[in-house]
Amino acid sequence: MKFVDEFRDPAQVRALLARIGRLVDRIGGTRDRPVTIMEICGGHTHAIFRFGLHRLTPEGLEFVHGPGCPVCVLPMARVDDCVELAQRPGVLLTTFGDAVRVPGTRGSLLQAKADGADVRIVYSPLDALELARRTPGREVVFFALGFETTMPATAAAVLQAEREGIANFTLFCNHITVPPPLRALLQDPDMRLDGFVGPGHVSMVIGTEPYRFIAEEFHRPVVVSGFEPADLLQSVAMVLEQIAQGRAAVENQYARVVRPEGNPRALALMDRVFEPRDRFEWRGLGEIDSSGMRMRERYAAFDAERKFGVGYGAGRARPAPESDGCRCGDVVKGAMKPPACPLFGTACTPQSPVGALMVSSEGSCAAYHQYAGLREAAE
Amino acid sequence: MSTVIATDPGAGHLAPPAHRTITMAHGGGGRAMRDLVADLFLPAFDNPALAVLEDQAQLDPGGLAVPGARLAFTTDGFVVRPLVFPGGDIGKLAVCGTVNDLAVGGATPLALSCAVVIEEGFDLVLLAGIVASMRAAAAEAGVSIVTGDTKVVERGAADGLFITTAGVGVVAPGVALSAAAARPGDAVLVNGPLGDHGATILVARGDLALETELQSDCRPLNGLMQALLRAAPGTRCARDATRGGVAAVLNEIAGSASVGIRLVEETVPVRPAVRGVCEILGLDPLHLANEGTAVAIVPADEAGAALAAWRAHPYGAGARIIGSVAEAPRGRVTLRTSLGGERLLDLPLGDPLPRIC
Numbered sequence: 092m093k094f095v096d097e098f099r100d101p102a103q104v105r106a107l108l109a110r111i112g113r114l115v116d117r118i119g120g121t122r123d124r125p126v127t128i129m130e131i132c133g134g135h136t137h138a139i140f141r142f143g144l145h146r147l148t149p150e151g152l153e154f155v156h157g158p159g160c161p162v163c164v165l166p167m168a169r170v171d172d173c174v175e176l177a178q179r180p181g182v183l184l185t186t187f188g189d190a191v192r193v194p195g196t197r198g199s200l201l202q203a204k205a206d207g208a209d210v211r212i213v214y215s216p217l218d219a220l221e222l223a224r225r226t227p228g229r230e231v232v233f234f235a236l237g238f239e240t241t242m243p244a245t246a247a248a249v250l251q252a253e254r255e256g257i258a259n260f261t262l263f264c265n266h267i268t269v270p271p272p273l274r275a276l277l278q279d280p281d282m283r284l285d286g287f288v289g290p291g292h293v294s295m296v297i298g299t300e301p302y303r304f305i306a307e308e309f310h311r312p313v314v315v316s317g318f319e320p321a322d323l324l325q326s327v328a329m330v331l332e333q334i335a336q337g338r339a340a341v342e343n344q345y346a347r348v349v350r351p352e353g354n355p356r357a358l359a360l361m362d363r364v365f366e367p368r369d370r371f372e373w374r375g376l377g378e379i380d381s382s383g384m385r386m387r388e389r390y391a392a393f394d395a396e397r398k399f400g401v402g403y404g405a406g407r408a409r410p411a412p413e414s415d416g417c418r419c420g421d422v423v424k425g426a427m428k429p430p431a432c433p434l435f436g437t438a439c440t441p442q443s444p445v446g447a448l449m450v451s452s453e454g455s456c457a458a459y460h461q462y463a464g465l466r467e468a469a470e
Numbered sequence: 471m472s473t474v475i476a477t478d479p480g481a482g483h484l485a486p487p488a489h490r491t492i493t494m495a496h497g498g499g500g501r502a503m504r505d506l507v508a509d510l511f512l513p514a515f516d517n518p519a520l521a522v523l524e525d526q527a528q529l530d531p532g533g534l535a536v537p538g539a540r541l542a543f544t545t546d547g548f549v550v551r552p553l554v555f556p557g558g559d560i561g562k563l564a565v566c567g568t569v570n571d572l573a574v575g576g577a578t579p580l581a582l583s584c585a586v587v588i589e590e591g592f593d594l595v596l597l598a599g600i601v602a603s604m605r606a607a608a609a610e611a612g613v614s615i616v617t618g619d620t621k622v623v624e625r626g627a628a629d630g631l632f633i634t635t636a637g638v639g640v641v642a643p644g645v646a647l648s649a650a651a652a653r654p655g656d657a658v659l660v661n662g663p664l665g666d667h668g669a670t671i672l673v674a675r676g677d678l679a680l681e682t683e684l685q686s687d688c689r690p691l692n693g694l695m696q697a698l699l700r701a702a703p704g705t706r707c708a709r710d711a712t713r714g715g716v717a718a719v720l721n722e723i724a725g726s727a728s729v730g731i732r733l734v735e736e737t738v739p740v741r742p743a744v745r746g747v748c749e750i751l752g753l754d755p756l757h758l759a760n761e762g763t764a765v766a767i768v769p770a771d772e773a774g775a776a777l778a779a780w781r782a783h784p785y786g787a788g789a790r791i792i793g794s795v796a797e798a799p800r801g802r803v804t805l806r807t808s809l810g811g812e813r814l815l816d817l818p819l820g821d822p823l824p825r826i827c
Contacts, residue, residue: 099808099809101808101809101810104809104810105810137752140813141807141813142807142809142811142813143806143807143809143810143811143812143813144809144811145811146811146812147809147810147811192819213677214677214678214679218677320809441816441819442819460816461813461814461816
């Protein structure tokens with residue numbers, strides 16, 4: 092497969108692993124006190140486990156799995172609001188595949204569908220718009236979520252709906268942005284992270300500049316990375332080089348896709364339709380300033396929160412309590428490994444997730460459960 | 471009034487003269503139903519056991535009369551959207567699925583039943599095409615459809631057409647395949663590339679705006695299984711890797727036999743187009759459904775003969791040994807990645823759902 096196989100070349104991967112081993116030795120990382128690198132993006136977490144990279148890297152290096160799975164960090168209250176919306180008469184709720192399994196306090200969208208709500212999986216917000224065109228008698232709501240990667244497409248669907256005067260299409264907007272939670276993590280005194288592997292797809296939209304504060308204010312290296320094994324390992328080596336040299340800068344391993352300035356057209360689309368909310372709640376991380384997006388006043392007609400009076404639109408910003416014993420928050424902060432959670436693999440499994448990190452295959456608990464539990468399984 | 475669905479002996483296809491649709495009358499037990507059966511099903515499934523139109527089919531015990539032979543009996547319901555897809559349709563699926571469930575148990579299929587639930591308003595031309603496809607698949611598998619049932623339900627009560635087939639077959643004396651029989655050291659074989667059916671259906675639903683040349687692998691596996699049992703009589707077990715894919719089947723075997731199964735990623739055959747669809751959607755080809763792919767567990771000393779037998783068969787040209795049975799991890803399946811890493815290959819969770827980014 093062109094553009095894929097060359098980044099999965101075992102010889103190249105072996106060479107990178109050797110280089111990583113030498114760098115970890117030089118920095119002095121050990122099993123007891125490893126060099127810790129957070130991969131921010133859930134896609135990277137997935138790739139690490141899918142290719143077994145965590146078992147190939149030296150013991151003195153530890154991957155900490157960051158908050159970059161948009162499905163996982165969605166708080167229960169927002170899922171509850173969405174389920175409530177889906178159950179309203181006349182509503183046809185559309186969303187991406189893995190969003191239907193996220194548990195709220197009263198079940199998931201999949202459960203709502205089984206109970207009679209019309210919930211449909213779409214592959215893009217434009218598919219949801221097409222459903223609105225085809226079913227003028229129904230209120231088609233798109234449960235929009237995701238980081239800057241998915242936001243431009245959602246914005247484009249709203250603008251298209253406006254151009255066509257489609258009155259039965261709205262967004263339940265749960266878009267979030269990457270830099271604010273990173274700042275929140277870096278300000279946490281419990282956090283001990285030596286460097287970051289930056290998200291590839293998000294950076295394709297926002298560029299590399301928004302990470303500059305990580306290097307300049309917090310003195311941690313950031314390397315924006317692609318998603319193939321050789322991409323990831325090269326990015327890890329670049330982070331380690333910086334640490335070894337006592338530097339902290341933003342570098343771009345994924346230059347074949349990511350430009351420093353990002354994608355100006357996509358950024359303009361987003362800016363036209365969305366604006367930051369003052370605060371937005373993240374599952375496990377609590378409320379973070381300016382981390383969530385809402386629709387601008389001009390597009391109020393396409394805002395499900397305003398149109399149907401749900402969520403923040405109903406003046407409601409109550410945090411829904413997480414389940415007892417669930418330690419998703421500590422895992423997302425990198426303060427705890429998934430198997431250390433008391434619910435991991437017992438009360439909380441991919442078949443019946445308690446916490447959000449077990450829901451999506453990009454969630455670190457699900458990834459651990461699916462791919463990593465080899466040692467436990469062998470015992 | 472007769473439904474009039476004529477056969478076209480030259481083309482071998484059923485060719486109704488005009489577009490008509492199924493009405494509630496076709497399920498009412500009266501003249502319309504009699505005509506539907508007489509004009510559509512009887513000529514297509516033509517065989518003496520069916521033609522007598524009794525309430526049951528009476529079969530020659532044939533191979534069952536041999537001492538030590540056993541009767542194998544299976545049933546399966548078929549629902550698929552779309553009903554017709556590249557490489558097959560619900561009819562072919564309904565025949566192959568049941569034939570394959572018999573075949574992987576080492577049985578020679580004897581006869582099938584076919585019950586159809588049809589939604590009011592269903593296109594008769596489409597139904598005739600699906601029935602013709604059942605006839606062709608049954609002919610290829612060398613099995614007769616000897617009894618059946620037709621029900622019509624009101625519009626909205628079914629998604630077009632549901633088919634249930636049951637099958638009986640004969641297991642020869644001495645053949646005893648069982649998932650619990652897998653032993654450390656055994657080889658794990660597949661007869662061809664994985665995930666063709668699952669990826670074809672995902673693309674055929676038209677939600678993805680993808681175009682591929684992919685076709686479902688829907689096909690009867692009884693010939694392939696007989697070739698395997700001749701070449702490798704010590705074969706421990708076989709399964710057809712339908713919903714849940716090869717990952718689900720191997721997890722079942724690992725659990726039943728309390729062994730570990732270790733796969734080697736480079737040896738797992740997957741077509742580039744299937745890999746492409748999986749890369750785009752974040753799916754695993756080992757979790758995708760197949761309809762003509764069997765997994766067999768064969769003792770190491772017979773693995774070479776088994777592989778050669780499969781490769782000599784038209785449905786096994788792409789056969790590979792993809793891994794082996796080990797002592798540990800008990801009850802689990804692991805995959806050694808092409809980079810030398812190792813990961814668990816777990817059961818999929820329900821239907822594969824595409825990831826958000």
